[in-house]
Amino acid sequence: MSATVSPASAAPGVRASRTTNTHCPYCSLQCGMAVTAGARPATLVPLDFPTNRGGLCSKGWSSAELLDHPERLLRPLVRAVPGDRTSPLVETSWDDALNRVVAAIERTQRTHGRDAVGCFGGGSLTNEQAYQFGKFARVALRTSAIDYNGRFCMSSAAGAANRAFGLDRGLPFPLADIAEADVVVLVGSNPADTMPPAMQWFDAGRERGARHIVVDPRRTATARNAALHLQPLPGTDLALANGLLHIALVEGLVDEEYVAARTTGFEAVREGVAAYWPDRVERLTGVPVADQRRTVFALARAEKAMVLTARGAEQHRSGTDTAQAWINLALALGLPGRRGSGWGTVTGQGNGQGGREHGQKADQLPGYRSLTDPAARAHVAAVWGVDPDELPMPGKSAFELLDALGTDGGVRTLLVLASNVAVSAPDARRVISRLADLDFLVVSDFFLSETAELADVVLPSAMWAEEAGTMTNLEGRVLRRRQALAPPEGVRDDLQLLAELAARLGAGDRFSGDPETVFEELRRASAGGVADYSGISYRRIDEEHGVFWPCPGDAHPGTPRLFTERFATPDGRARFLRVEHVDAHDRPDADYPYVLTTGRVLAQYQSGTQTRRSRSLQMVAPTPRAELHPDLARALGIANDDVVELVTRRGRARFHAAVTDTIRPDVVFVPFHWGGGSSANALTDADALDPTSRMPAFKVCAVAVTRIGEPDEHIPPPAAATQPRPREHTGPVPPTPHPPSRTTTTPRSTPVKSTPRFLQGVFPITGEGLSKPGPVDPALRWTVPPGRTAQALYFRGGNSTGELVYVLLVRDGEPVRWFPIGAKADTHVPLRVVEDLLGGSVVELHAAAPEGVTGEIVVDLGLVEV
Numbered sequence: 001m002s003a004t005v006s007p008a009s010a011a012p013g014v015r016a017s018r019t020t021n022t023h024c025p026y027c028s029l030q031c032g033m034a035v036t037a038g039a040r041p042a043t044l045v046p047l048d049f050p051t052n053r054g055g056l057c058s059k060g061w062s063s064a065e066l067l068d069h070p071e072r073l074l075r076p077l078v079r080a081v082p083g084d085r086t087s088p089l090v091e092t093s094w095d096d097a098l099n100r101v102v103a104a105i106e107r108t109q110r111t112h113g114r115d116a117v118g119c120f121g122g123g124s125l126t127n128e129q130a131y132q133f134g135k136f137a138r139v140a141l142r143t144s145a146i147d148y149n150g151r152f153c154m155s156s157a158a159g160a161a162n163r164a165f166g167l168d169r170g171l172p173f174p175l176a177d178i179a180e181a182d183v184v185v186l187v188g189s190n191p192a193d194t195m196p197p198a199m200q201w202f203d204a205g206r207e208r209g210a211r212h213i214v215v216d217p218r219r220t221a222t223a224r225n226a227a228l229h230l231q232p233l234p235g236t237d238l239a240l241a242n243g244l245l246h247i248a249l250v251e252g253l254v255d256e257e258y259v260a261a262r263t264t265g266f267e268a269v270r271e272g273v274a275a276y277w278p279d280r281v282e283r284l285t286g287v288p289v290a291d292q293r294r295t296v297f298a299l300a301r302a303e304k305a306m307v308l309t310a311r312g313a314e315q316h317r318s319g320t321d322t323a324q325a326w327i328n329l330a331l332a333l334g335l336p337g338r339r340g341s342g343w344g345t346v347t348g349q350g351n352g353q354g355g356r357e358h359g360q361k362a363d364q365l366p367g368y369r370s371l372t373d374p375a376a377r378a379h380v381a382a383v384w385g386v387d388p389d390e391l392p393m394p395g396k397s398a399f400e401l402l403d404a405l406g407t408d409g410g411v412r413t414l415l416v417l418a419s420n421v422a423v424s425a426p427d428a429r430r431v432i433s434r435l436a437d438l439d440f441l442v443v444s445d446f447f448l449s450e451t452a453e454l455a456d457v458v459l460p461s462a463m464w465a466e467e468a469g470t471m472t473n474l475e476g477r478v479l480r481r482r483q484a485l486a487p488p489e490g491v492r493d494d495l496q497l498l499a500e501l502a503a504r505l506g507a508g509d510r511f512s513g514d515p516e517t518v519f520e521e522l523r524r525a526s527a528g529g530v531a532d533y534s535g536i537s538y539r540r541i542d543e544e545h546g547v548f549w550p551c552p553g554d555a556h557p558g559t560p561r562l563f564t565e566r567f568a569t570p571d572g573r574a575r576f577l578r579v580e581h582v583d584a585h586d587r588p589d590a591d592y593p594y595v596l597t598t599g600r601v602l603a604q605y606q607s608g609t610q611t612r613r614s615r616s617l618q619m620v621a622p623t624p625r626a627e628l629h630p631d632l633a634r635a636l637g638i639a640n641d642d643v644v645e646l647v648t649r650r651g652r653a654r655f656h657a658a659v660t661d662t663i664r665p666d667v668v669f670v671p672f673h674w675g676g677g678s679s680a681n682a683l684t685d686a687d688a689l690d691p692t693s694r695m696p697a698f699k700v701c702a703v704a705v706t707r708i709g710e711p712d713e714h715i716p717p718p719a720a721a722t723q724p725r726p727r728e729h730t731g732p733v734p735p736t737p738h739p740p741s742r743t744t745t746t747p748r749s750t751p752v753k754s755t756p757r758f759l760q761g762v763f764p765i766t767g768e769g770l771s772k773p774g775p776v777d778p779a780l781r782w783t784v785p786p787g788r789t790a791q792a793l794y795f796r797g798g799n800s801t802g803e804l805v806y807v808l809l810v811r812d813g814e815p816v817r818w819f820p821i822g823a824k825a826d827t828h829v830p831l832r833v834v835e836d837l838l839g840g841s842v843v844e845l846h847a848a849a850p851e852g853v854t855g856e857i858v859v860d861l862g863l864v865e866v
Contacts, residue, residue, distance in 0.1 A: 016038055017036055017037065017038030017039070018036070018037060018038060018484070018485075019034050019035070019036045020034065020035050020036075020037070020465075020482050020483070020484035021033075021034050021047060021482065022034075022035055022464075022465065022480070022481055022482040022484055023049070023471060023479060023480075023481055024052075024056065024059075024060040024063060024350075025063050025124070025350060025463070025464035025465075025610075026057075026059045026060060026063065026350055026605050027059075027194060027195045027348060027349070027350060027605070028170070028195070028346075028347040028348060028349060028350060028351075028352050028353065028473050028474035029051045029052060029175075029195050029197055029198055029473060029474065030049075030051060030350060030471050030473040030477075030479055031046065031047075031049060031051060031052035031055065031056055031057075031060055031197055032046065032047035032048070032049025032051070032052060033045065033046050033047055033056065033060065034046075034047050035064065035465050035484035035485075036484075037465070037484050037485035040067070040068050040485070041064060041065065041067065041068050042064045042067055042465060042484060042485055043064060044061075044063070044064050046060070049545065050174070050175070050176065050477075050545055050546070051175055051197065051198070051473060051475070051477075052197040053197070053200060055196070055197035055200060056197060057195070057196040057197060057602070058602065058603055058616070058617060058620060059603070059605055059611060059614075059617065060197075061616075062614045062616045062617055063464070063465075064465070065614060065615065065616065066446075066463065066610055066613060066614060067463055067465060067466070067485075069447070069613055071447055071448065071613060072446060072447065072460075072488070073445065073446055073447060073448060073452075073458065073460035073461075073491075074460055074488050074489075074490055074491060075091040075092070075460060075490055076091070076092050076093070076094055076096070076097035076457065076458065076459050076460060077089040077090065077091060077092070077097075077448075077455075077457070077458040078090060078092045078096065078097055078100060078456065078457050078458075079456055079457075082100070082456075083456070085436070085454065085456065089448075089453075089455075089458060094490070094492070097457050097459060098500060098501065098504060099504075100456070100457055101415075101440075101442050101457055101501065102501065102504045102505060104413050104439070104440035104442075104456070105117050105141065105413055105505065106505075108412045108413040108439060108440065109141075109143075111412075112408075112412050114141065114142050114143045114144075114392070115143050115144050115145050115392070115395065115409075115411070116143075116145075116410075116411060116412040116413065117141050117143050117145065117411065117412070117413045117414075117415075118137075118143060118145030118146065118395075118401060118405075118411030118413070118414045118415070119133060119136070119137045119141070119143070119145065119146040119360070119414070119415050119416075119417075120146070120147060120148060120149075120398070120401070120402075120414060120415070120416045120417070120419055120421065121133050121146070121147075121148035121149070121355070121360040121417050121418060121419065122148055122149045122150075122349070122355070122417060122418030122419040123148065123149055123150040123153060123154075123348075123349030123350065123351055123352040123355040123356070123418075124349055124350045124351055124355075124418045124606075125351060125355055125360070125417060125418050125494065126351060126354075126467070126468075126469030126470060126471060126481060126495075126515070127351065127354040127355075127357075127358055127469060127470045127471065127472060127478070127519065127522060127533075128469040128470065128495055128515045128518040128519050128522065129417070129418075129469065129493075129494045129495050129498070130148075130351070130354065130355045130357075130358050130359065130360045131358040131359055131360075131366055131518065131521075131522045131525070132495055132498045132499070132511065132518055133146070133359075133360045133417060133494075133498060134146060134358060134359025134360045134361075134364075134365070134366070135359065135384060135510075135511070136498045136501070136502055136511070137360075138359075138391050138392055139384055139386055139502075139507055139510055140501065140502040140505045140507040140510075140511070141505070142390065142392060143392060143395070144362070144392035144393055144394060144395030145395045145396065145401060145411050146360060146361075146362060146395060147360070147361060147362040147395070147396065147397055147398040147401050148355060148356075148360045148361060148398065148419065149349075149398065149419045149421070149424055150349065150352055150355050150356045150361070151361070151362075151397055151398035151399070151693070151694060151695070152315075152398060152399075152424060152425065152426070152695070152696065152698070153311065153315075153347075153348050153349055153352055154170070154314075154345065154347055154348065154349075154352050154353075154356065155319075155356070155690075155693035155694065155695050156314035156315070156316070156319030156320045156322070156323055156690055156692070156693040156695045157170070157309060157310075157314050157319075157320075157323045157345035158345075158356060158693065159320040159323075159690075159692040159693040160320050160321075160323035160324040160327055160692075161323070161327070161345070163324070163575060163577065163692075164324060164327045164331075164574055164575050164576075164577065165327075165336070165562075165563065165567045165568055165569070165574055165575075166530075166567055166568030166569035166570075167368075167530050167562065167567075167568035168356075168368070168530075169353065169475075169476040169531075169549070169562060170344060170345050170346065170347035170352070170353050170474045170475070170476065171344040171345075171346075171347075171474050171475045171476065172336070172342060172343075172344055172476075172561065172562035172563055173339075173342055173344065173475070173560065173561045173562070174475050174477075174548075174560050174561070175198060175201055175474070175475050176201055177306075177339065177340050177561075178198075178201040178202060178205060178306065179201045179202075179204035179205045179208075180205070180304055180339070180340035181205055181210060181302070181304045181305060181306045181340050181341065182205075182208075182209075182210050182211070182302040182303055182304050182305060182340075183210065183211050183212075183213070183298045183299055183302040183304075183305040183306070184202070184205065184210065184211075184212045184213070184305070184306045184307075184308065185212075185213045185214075185215065185295065185299060185305075185306070185307045185308070186212065186213070186214045186215065186216075186222060186226075186308050186310075186346075187215040187216075187237055187241075187307065187308065187309040187310065187312065187313045187326060188215065188216060188237065188309060188310045188311060188312020188313035188314065188699075189214075189216075189222070189308060189309070189310030189311075189312065189346045190216065190218075190220040190221065190222045190223075190310075190312075190599070190600070191222055191346065192220065192221035192222040192225070193220065193221050193222070193600065193601060193602040194348065194600050194602075195346075196602070199222075202222075202225075206225070211227040211228070211298055211302075212225070212226040212227055212228075213226060213227065213228045213229075213230065213295050213298065214226040214228075214229050214230070215230045215232060215237065215240065215312075215313075216229070216230075216231065216312060217231055217232060217233065217234050217312075217597060217663065217664050217667050217669075218231075218599075218627070218662055218663045218664075218667075218669055219231070219661075219662035219663070220662070221602075228291060228294060228295065228298075230287045230291055230292075230295065231286065231287070231664055232285040232286055232287050233284075233285055233286050233595065233664070233666070233667070234312075234584075234595055234597040234667060234699050234700040235316055235583070235584040235595075235697075235699065235700040236284050236285040236286075236581065237285075237312070237313040237316075237322050237325075237326075238318060238321055238322040238325045238579060238580075238581045238582075239276060239281055239284040239285055239581035240281060240284075240285045240287055240292070241322070241325035241326045241328070241329050242272070242273045242276040242281070242325055242328075242579070242580075242581065243273075243276040243277075243278060243280075243281030243285070243292055244292060244295055244296045244299075244329055245269070245273045245276075245325075245328060245329045245332055246273045246274065246276045246277060246278070246281075247278060247292060247293055247296045248296050248300060248329070248332055248333065249270060249273065249274075249332075251296070251297075251300075253296060253297070253300035253301075253333070254332045254333070255332065255333055255334030257334075258331075258334030259331070259332060259334070262331075262337070262567070262573055262574060263331050263573050263574045263575070263576055264571070264573045264574075264575055264576065265575055265576035265577060265578075266331075266332070266576045268576070268577075268578040269328050269332075269576045269577070269578050271578070271800070272578040272579070272580065274798065274800070274858070275762045275798060275858040276581075277796075277798070277826065278292055278293070279796065279828070280760075280796065280860055283758075283860075283862070284581065286664070299329075299333055299335075300333055303340075304338065304339070304340030304341045305333065305335055305341050306335065306340075306341055306342055306343070306344065307326050307327075307329060307330045307335065307342075307343045307344075308343070308344050308345070308346055309322075309323050309326050309343075309344075309345050309346070310345060310346040310348070311348060311599070311698070311699070312597075312599065312699060313326065314345070314695065315695060315696070315697065315698035315699040316584075316690070316695070316697050316698075316699055316700060317582070317584070317585050317688040317689065317690055317695075317696075317697045318579075318581075318582050318690060319690045319693060319695045320690050320691075320692040320693045320695070321577075321579035321580070321692075322579075323345065324577050324579050325579050326343060327343050327574075328576055328577070328579070330342065330343035331343075331574055331576060332576075336563050336567075336574060337562075337563040337564050337565075337567075339561065339564075342563070346474060347473075347474040349606070350471060351471045351472060352474075353472040353473065353474060353476060354470070354471060354472030354478070356368075357472065357526075357531040358522060358525075358526065358531075362394050362395045362396060362397055362398075362401070363394040365377070365380045365391075365525075365529075366380060366522060366525035366526050366529065367380075367525060367526030367527070367528070367529020367530060367531050367532060367533070368526075368529055368530040368531040369529045369530070371391070371392075371393060371394045372393065372394060374388070376529070377391050379525075379527075379528065379529075380525050383521065383524050383525045384510060384525075385510060397689070397694035398425075398694070399425065399426065399686055399689060399694065399696055400689070400694065402421060402425055402431050402434055402435075403430070403431075403434060403686070404434075404729075405434040405435060405437055405438050406434060406436075406437025406438050406439070406729075407437070407729050411438070412438060412439040412440070413438065413439055413440040413441075413442075414435075414438055414440075414441050414442065415442045415444075416441070416442065416443045416444070416451060416455075417444045417461075417494050418444070418445075418461075418494070419451070420445075420449040420450055420451045420452075420606075420607035420609050420675075421435075421451055422435065422449070422450035422451040422453075422454065422675060423449075423450050423451075423607035423608065423609075423672070423673075423674070423675040423679060423681060424606065424607045424672070424681065425681060425686075426681055426684040426685065426686035426696035426697070426698055427650050427651075427681070427682075427684060427685065427686040427687075427696075427726075427727075428651075428675070428679050428681040428682045428684075429650065429651050429679075429682045429723065429726050430650065430686070430726040430727055432454070432726075433726040435451070435454050436454065437729075440456050440457075441454060441455040441456050441457075442455060442456065442457045442458075442459065443455040443457075443458050443459070444458075444459040444460075444461045444494055444497060445458065445459075445460075445461055445609065446460065446461050446462075446463050446491075446610075447609050447610070447613060449607070449609045450607075450675040450676070459492075459497060460490065460491045460492075461491065461492070461493060461494055461497070462487040462491055462492060462493035462494075463487070464481065465483070465484040465485055466483060466484075466485060466486060466487035466491070466493065467481065467483055467487075467493040467494075467495070467515075468480075468481060468482055468483040468515045468516075469481050469495070469515040469519070470515075470519060470538075470541065472549070473546075475548065475560075476548050476549050476559075477546040477547070477548050478533065478536050478541060478546055478547050478548070478549060478551075479541060479545075479546040480538060480541045480542065480546075493513075495512075495513050495514075495515060495518065496513035498511060498513075499511040499512055499513040500513070516538055519538065523535075523536065523537070527552070528552070530550070530568065531549050531550065532549060532550040532551060532552045533549055533551065534551070534552055534553065535547075535551035535552055535553040535554050535555070535556045535558070536549065536551050536558075537554075540554075544558075548560045580762075584697065584700045584701070584702075585685055585687060585688030585697055585701075586648070586649065586685040586687075586688075586697065586700070586701040586702050587702055588702040588703075589702065591704060592647070592648060592649065592702035592703055592704045593702075593704065594632070594666055594667065594668055594702070594703050594704070594705060595666055595667045595668070595700060595701075595702065595703065596646065596648065596667075596668050596669075596670065596683060596684075596700070596701050596702070596703035597667060597668070597669050597699050597700055598669070598670055598671070598672045598680045598681070598684060598698055598699065599669065599671060599672070599699075600671060600672070600673070601621055601671045601673070602620070602621070603617045603620035603621035604617065604621050604671060604673035605673065606673065607672075607673065607675070608673035608674055608675075611673065612673065612674070621671075621673075623655075623656050623678075623715060624655045624656070624670060624671050624673070624674045624678045624680070624715075625655055625656045625657070625658040625670075625671070626644055626646060626655035626656070626657055626658065626668055626669070626670045626705075627658045627660050627662070627663045627668065627669040627670070628644075628657055628658070628659055628660070628663070628668055628705065629659075629660070629661060629663050629664065629665040629667075630659055630660075630661055631665045632665050632666075632668075632705070633657065633659045636705055636706065636707060637707055638657050638659065638705070638707045639657070639659065640657060640658065640659045641656050641657060641658075641711035642656070642657045642707050642708075642709065642710060642711060643655075643656060643657070643707075643708040643709050643710070643711070643712055643715055643716070644656075644657045644705055644706065644707055644708060645705070645706050645708050645718060646668065646670065646683060646703050646704070646705055647683075647703065647704045647705075647706075648683040648684075648685070648701050648702060648703050648704075649685075649701075649702070649724065650682065650683060650684070650685070650724060650726075651679075651682035651683055651723055651724055652682070652683075652718035652722060652723055652724075653670075653677060653678055653679050653680065653682050653683055653718065654677055654678060654708060654715050654716065654717065654718060655670055655678055655715065656711070656715065657707075668703055668705060670683075672698075676717060677715060677716070677717025677718055678715055678717075681698075683701065683703065684696065684697070684698050684701055685697045685700075685701040755864070755865045756862065756863070756864055756865075757782060757790065757862075757863040757864065757865050758860065758861065758862055758863070759779070759780045759781075759782055759843070759845055759859070759860075759861040759863075760859060760860040760861065761777070761779055761780070761858075761859065762856055762857075762858050763776050763777050763780075763847075763856065763857055763858075763859065764854070764855070764856055765801070765805065765847055765849055765853075765854065765855060765856065765857050766849070766852075766853070766854050767801075767803070767805070767848070767849030767850045767851050767852060767853035767854070768848075768849075768851055769848070769850065769851045770804075770806060770848050770849070770850060771848070772848060773806065773808045773846040773847060773848035774846055774847070774848070775844060775846055776845060776846065776847045776857070776859070780844060780845040780859065780861075781842065781843070781844045781845075782842075782843045782844075782863075783840065783841070783842050783843075784837050784838065784839050784840060784841045784842075784843070784865065785839060785865065786839040786840055787839050788839050788865050788866060789836045789837060789838055789839065789865075789866050790836070790837040790841070790843070790863050790864065790865045790866065791836060791837065791863060791864050791866070792809065792831040792837070792843075792861060792862070792863050793830070793831055793862045793863060793864060794828065794829065794830050794831055794860075794861075794862045795807070795809065795817075795819050795827075795828075795829045795831060795859075795860070795861050795862075796826070796827070796828045796829075796858075796859075796860040796862075797819055797821045797826060797827050797857060797858060797859050797860065798821065798825075798826040798857065798858035799821040799822065799823065799824060799825055799826070799855070799857055799858075800824065800855040800856040800857070800858075801823065801824070801849060801853050801854070801855030801856075801857075802823045802824060802853075802855075803823055803849060803850045803853045804820060804821070804822055804823060804850075805820075805821050805847060805848065805849040805850075805853070805857060806818050806819065806820055806821070806847065806848045806849075807819045807821065807845055807846070807847050807857065807859055808845065808846040808847065808848065809843070809844075809845060809861070810843070810844040810845070810846055811837060811841055811842070811843055811844075812841055812842050813842070817831070821857070826858070837863075843861075843863070845859055845861060847859075
């Protein structure tokens with residue numbers, strides 16, 4: 001896609017127009033478009049690029065209108081009274097602004113040490129900018145404190161792919177392969193709204209007769225076109241994947257030849273999924289057994305099949321394990337490495353793939369190298385001209401970095417590029433309070449975002465059409481962002497900003513503001529790494545419509561399809577890994593009885609810094625809307641367009657109600673593109689991070705809902721006095737209930753009449769004799785609350801040992817019922833005749849096995865509390 005220039009036929013004094021082939025600034029499709037610029041404003045048309053084939057979504061079509069938006073930042077801003085963030089932001093010169101930034105950096109590092117200065121980046125930076133930001137942190141600042149907003153997006157899928165395949169590339173095949181698949185299972189993904197041009201490949205598949213299965217708690221635009229829609233409770237996708245693999249094993253659908261030849265670790269997974277029988281999975285997820293079976297048989301019997309996961313499955317406290325569970329299913333069916341088949345993750349941000357490859361992540365060096373690997377440190381240090389021992393070790397992950405701002409040992413001066421953490425970070429009110437604790441905050445942006453409003457210095461940045469560089473899309477295709485017009489006078493791009501700051505810090509000889517010069521250095525730094533760009537050049541990108549990495553040499557063709565012969569592990573085999581379902585950290589109770597999940601809508605993007613300022617997009621999605629099922633809305637007295645307040649243990653936010661039967665009755669959905677009084681992320685949970693990816697649980701927390709009033713064009717924010725106090729820096733604080741505020745216009749909600757209770761899990765057992773039953777685990781003990789009664793409804797159990805075992809239902813220390821479970825067998829016993837269990841009763845499950853017998857038992861006692 002080379003640039004074209006129209007004839008210079010303009011009248012004297014009028015700038016001739018020029019048409020430049022470039023790419024959309026929004027999602028990871030990176031759709032091709034031609035931008036015509038001369039006399040502003042610029043205009044655009046779509047191009048026939050391989051990902052969009054002439055299509056654009058509403059965001060892409062409207063992107064040029066923001067280039068000359070009246071709220072565009074054109075001059076640096078500083079506080080009128082230095083150090084006083086209550087004083088107004090006023091315009092100043094670049095020299096004054098950068099002097100203040102450098103003085104703050106030097107003062108902070110002199111007083112608190114190098115790691116007291118931190119950097120926070122974004123998945124919309126070009127490869128050159130992301131690479132230079134990581135280098136700037138480690139060479140110019142010599143700090144370990146750098147991470148980026150992709151930690152909130154793709155990191156769980158990346159963690160799973162790295163440990164399963166040895167390599168993380170969102171789609172290990174071209175996007176066009178989707179059209180070849182006979183069956184596609186989409187888990188927590190809604191491309192019809194988030195990346196509409198991609199739907200042409202799904203449409204082409206369906207026209208051939210392909211079956212698409214969508215796993216989503218909402219009946220989204222993508223789900224409406226699917227052959228089958230599975231609607232699980234948010235946070236249970238792992239249990240569903242394990243359950244599907246259980247069925248595949250029982251029905252003999254596993255590709256045993258593929259598993260033996262190309263994988264390791266399957267026996268542990270085989271043993272683990274034995275506990276996920278269909279009935280139990282239906283109870284955990286809400287997905288009917290019949291639909292589980294239909295999904296497995298469709299995948300297993302298809303000649304070509306794909307499993308694609310996205311944020312709905314991955315933004316959880318166990319997001320990495322959830323992605324791994326779906327990888328396990330794909331591997332067991334022999335899908336990865338076959339054309340038209342496999343597992344992939346649908347990357348979201350524009351450069352979400354490249355942004356995590358070249359060093360702005362806390363633990364990485366360019367080329368997807370590990371910062372703790374001595375060989376990787378030596379290679380990159382040689383390219384940068386520094387001693388490997390001078391490179392810092394890994395720092396804190398994104399939320400952990402933000403949560404420690406302003407503390408001893410934490411960051412005291414922060415530089416933010418291409419990110420609006422005041423809206424996009426979880427528990428956003430807590431993050432805003434942490435930003436206020438900083439000694440100094442610097443933000444580079446093109447608009448005064450919610451984060452920039454809090455800064456000491458705001459630096460105006462060039463927008464997408466005004467800068468040059470490379471991006472890496474969701475398929476691993478490296479492409480070129482070309483400059484279509486010069487930025488407004490007084491505006492610089494972030495590559496130039498970093499080079500200038502490095503020069504003022506005494507490291508200017510190691511940094512450049514020219515994108516091609518930086519890319520040539522990136523090629524050398526990535527050479528030999530997992531994400532090897534050494535064979536990719538600007539010339540090749542122009543000639544080949546982008547080049548797929550890894551591309552380790554000038555003569556290498558690039559790698560559109562990965563894993564066709566071997567995986568990127570030392571032995572070439574993919575890794576199965578046993579994973580288990582865990583409950584959400586923030587679970588519903590009497591005060592917060594429903595489940596909240598968050599996501600995107602068609603006409604907005606990310607934190608909304610750009611799209612909320614687009615006049616055309618505002619006409620499509622002017623206000624944030626909370627989706628509620630008609631049954632829930634009726635019970636709470638809520639009508640369409642009413643103003644509702646959502647409350648979690650962290651905050652309150654208000655939205656217009658959208659009453660729709662496309663969502664589960666026990667789930668509420670809100671978009672995360674707004675801040676202020678309608679901030680979805682003021683509600684989300686950040687207190688249980690994924691142990692591998694450090695991903696917060698954006699997609700599930702407990703919530704209460706109340707009606708505030710009738711439809712109102714402007715949604716009033718919750719009263720500040722009613723907001724929970726953000727968690728203090730000093731250690732964990734138990735959550736304090738904050739039920740919704742009530743008004744005289746709010747009807748009383750219908751009380752919950754019964755609550756299900758379950759004693760269940762997989763537990764080791766060592767027999768002491770069939771006549772000597774004993775407690776199994778504290779998790780299998782429950783006390784009926786005072787004033788309530790309970791009834792046991794069923795018992796389900798499994799036995800991995802080769803001998804008969806018994807499970808005993810005990811009430812207040814007395815046996816109630818024995819359940820025999822045969823050797824390597826299971827049992828299911830309805831319990832409708834068991835007497836009521838009164839308040840205060842202690843219910844336990846004990847077990848007995850022949851002396852010396854060891855193994856595991858699976859138990860599941862279902863009760864209802866009334």
